[in-house]
Amino acid sequence: MGEPFSPSSQYIGRFAPSPTGPLHFGSLITAVASYCEAKSQHGQWLVRIEDTDIPRIYPNSECHILDCLDAFEFEIDGDILFQKDRLDIYHQVIHTLQQQGLVYACQCTRKMLGSNAIYAGHCRHLNLGFANQAIRLKVEDQLICFHDQLQGLQCSNLQHDLGDFVLLRRDGIINYQLAVVVDDYLQGITHVVRGADLLDNTQRQIWLGQCLKYPQLNYMHLPLAMNEHGQKLSKQNMAEALDVKQAPQLLAHALSALGQPSIELNSPHLMLKQAVAAWDFKAIPQQLTLDAIYR
Template identity: 40%
Template sequence: MSLDQTSYRGRFAPSPTGPLHLGSLLTAWGSWLLARKAGGRWLVRIEDLDPPREVPGAAGLQLRTLAAFGLASDEPVVRQSERGPLYQAALDRLLDRGDAFHCHCSRRTLAANGGVHHQCVAAHAIDHPSVRFRVPPRTRLEFDDLIQGPVHQDVGSEVGDFVLRRADGPWAYQLAVVVDDAAQGITDVVRGADLLVSTPRQILLQRALGLSTPRHAHLPLLLDADGRKLSKSLACAPVDASDPLPALRVVWAALGQDPSAHAGAASVAAMLSMAQREFDPSRIPGQPVAMPSLPDTSVTRRP
């Protein structure tokens, strides 16, 4: 894995839907380590675009947890809920160019096509239509992920015209993340492998808006004993901000790093200092990782 040593800008962008768990800690620390390895900047962005899914106070709790683990944003934290005018400007450009269009279709009307939109099939107009990005048939995209390797997707057949703004008002993740990454000068998008399938859509949007495409590195997912993604699992307990070291050791191993390297690291500061010296990006696995057992003191168990 080749990292730019002069202008690297990475980010961690959680949604405030609950406390941080081991899977989100892996993404946070993995993205932080890659930024530090490159001598670059690491930013935190709160992706609070979907109020019905948000948990009151979750964003603040997430930031306090990151701080307890020694992970502080190098620049002021950005919140997507405050950036609507930027998204509207980008949407207007896409509409003006014909790359986006108003769509009156509901999920029910698209069910016959498996939910994939190729053309509008709604019989009646609605007062507040969604806005979709136009994906011509046979649109295929490929890119090289720094961890996962070559990725190919037939966006036309597998995804179709995708939503930029929902009919009920909220901005879609695909548009917001592209606009924010460009506005913040992000050079490297480091996130969980569950978002790998979204990347081709974002690259299409970047091209349509005349924006540069960052490098991508999709970190391995943590799985529970039944092979489920940790965030979907009953094993998904919050990490314990009062005792960060056990969780950091687990995540260090999940990132494929040498567990003997942190011997003697008895504080968060010592652990992070060791990690910056010893971190080897080439050891990060591409495949999902089974979550190891944690001591009872390392996480706060749900009742």
């Protein structure tokens, strides 16, 4: 299954975009916040491309991500990790969970489940073979809580709110929840800074980490940048791709949206150094969406 990056008390953060479309301003806010938080703690900042959902990979988006990282002159610690190269590791983890009786095969389709938001465990006791089936992780009737650095105390009872959830899809695609937990552990990640749209994923990831006996991480979920229609900036909402030719201006705008002190336009490298030196996460708006709208 592999070994974690290294047991260390050092801050290790990461930026983990998915190549399902080009990076947009919301992505930049996450990159800048995760970078400045890690570097201000004299920690490491890793980059991971979360590309397990192969059918949803958008042509050339991976190249755009890498071009943006270069154009904004982020200092990346270590090699960039690509999840599509690590599928065997995820399958090994599923095998380990299977041996422990923590997962089961599920034959339910979306049509069978209908609009039910909570999985009622239809297949939990059927002992189906794992081949060509979805694989679900068992959850228990207990409250899972964590304290988010920005959003405060967050609690959920997965059995009541979600039910057993999928780690491997029926079409063979590794689910995000599994890949992110495994890679955060193996890369030695200690702190996760990401958008608030992923806030409700966190209890699932904590539960899976507990099942695998991984250490619990620290979380900071950032408020989301919105478009003029009140929708979060996203690839699904056709958010405008970052223009690398405007890197200094976009960087300044991202820092402003994060409530940070204004800095003079310069090369992105020098701007980021200034931003790290002045970084104060307590200045980030403690809300789920940003008042500053990028058009």
